[in-house]
Amino acid sequence: MQGLIISALIALGVIVLLGMTIRVVPQRSVYVVERLGKYRTSLEAGLHILMPFIDKVAYKHSQKEIVRDVPRQSCITKDNIEVSIDGVMYLQVVDPKSASYGVDDYVMAAQQLAQTTLRSVIGKIDLDKTFEERSEINMEVVKAVDEAAQPWGVKVLRYEVADINLPASIKDAMEKQVRAERERRAVVAESEGDRQAAINRSEGDRQAAINRSEGEKQEMINISEGEKMKQINEAEGRARQIELIAQATATGLREVATAVKEDGGEEAVSLRIAEQYVSAFEKLAKESTTLLLPSNLSDVGGTVAGLQKVLKTIDRTQP
Incomplete structure (x- = not known):
């Protein structure tokens, strides 16, 4: 019985020893190994052999993209309007050693840095620009955080402003401004329509007057041509009449003269x-x-x- 217990203890010791010696690293993961408390190496995906009791896996990092919410915070715009903004940040570990020893918690550090950078960027622009220039805001935050996170072995891939909340009074003022702008555009559009309609009517009247003038001119020309042709025809008719009368008179005289003989x-x-x-x-x-x-x-x-x-x-x- 005692021999059986000893055998079981030996088997358990072997299993523990193998567990401390053999390490299998999953895909897209990196293990940081320390030997006697000092950094030794970084283990990529696959099977690795460690020295028991000497080597130890101190840190485990994923090389996948890490998505973290940036907590909502209050920011003051250039025109002294308080807004509440939250966002989403995408990170990736590119240097496991630096991520292990460069900062205590790189995710928390990146979040805090993104918040401070966002407050700085929002303070440089007016309230209206915060809605129009979201892409520029995102680029400024990514640039600042990525530059600061390089010693941490972390790459900041993207930052997106998720939501911008305004005070109720500011929302009401903006809605009034939007309504006023829409009414102004409607008035301008209506006046432009009236102006265009007046221009069209004027052009139509002008063209109608030109057409009437051309018609009257052509009518006078036609009447003049008609009178001319009428006079010519009457003159030719009178001339023909005189000619025929003269011929008839001459014929009559000749007939009389013949009869006299x-x-x-x-x-x-x-x-x-x-x-x-x-x-x-x-x-x-x-x-x-x-x-x-x-x-x-x-x-x-x-x-x-x-x-x-x-x-x-x-x-x-x-x-």
Whole structure:
């Protein structure tokens, strides 16, 4: 029985000894080993053999990104407005030795440094800029904290402002400002619309006046052209009428002259002349109350003879 107990103790001692000797480091992890209290090496992922009772794993670090909240804090802007801001910071251990011996708690140190840097950055800008320039604020915090964390073996990857809380009075003032700005833009937009509408109406009236003027001008030109063509046509018609009358008169005279040459023609002409002579005086007597008579009115034959001489003269002149 005593031998069994001794064997069990020996087996347990071997297991403990193996546990102190063999170390398996997980992926994306680093173990810092001290020998007799002094830094010896950093163990990467895999199987490692240590000297029992001499070597000791003092620190264990993860090389994954570490996400930590930056506690909410009060900041004063350049225009003396108090705001409450919290954020999120992303860290990564790049030097396990420095992370082990450079600072007591690198996560806490980075958080505290991010808070102080954020207060400094917010104090340099106005309240309106804190909402518009979040990316610049994040970059300033990352730059300052990363520079300070280099001796700690820590890389600050990102910092993001999570939320910005304002006092109730400031929120109410900003809402009033936003409403006033929107109303101003609405008034400006309405006035711009009225101005554009007035311009459009003016342009339309001007174009309508130009069109009316062009129409009246074309109408006057058309009327003038019409009057011109009318006068030309009337003149040509009168000329044609005169020509036709002259041709008809000439033809009539030639016919009369031909008739005079025939047997009994002169007697017929004399009779016709006498009839027209008497008829002319009869017509004058009907149309007027005053009648001037020629001195030789009783000598109708002499008058007819004179007219016959005229006809003979015309006949002799014809070819």
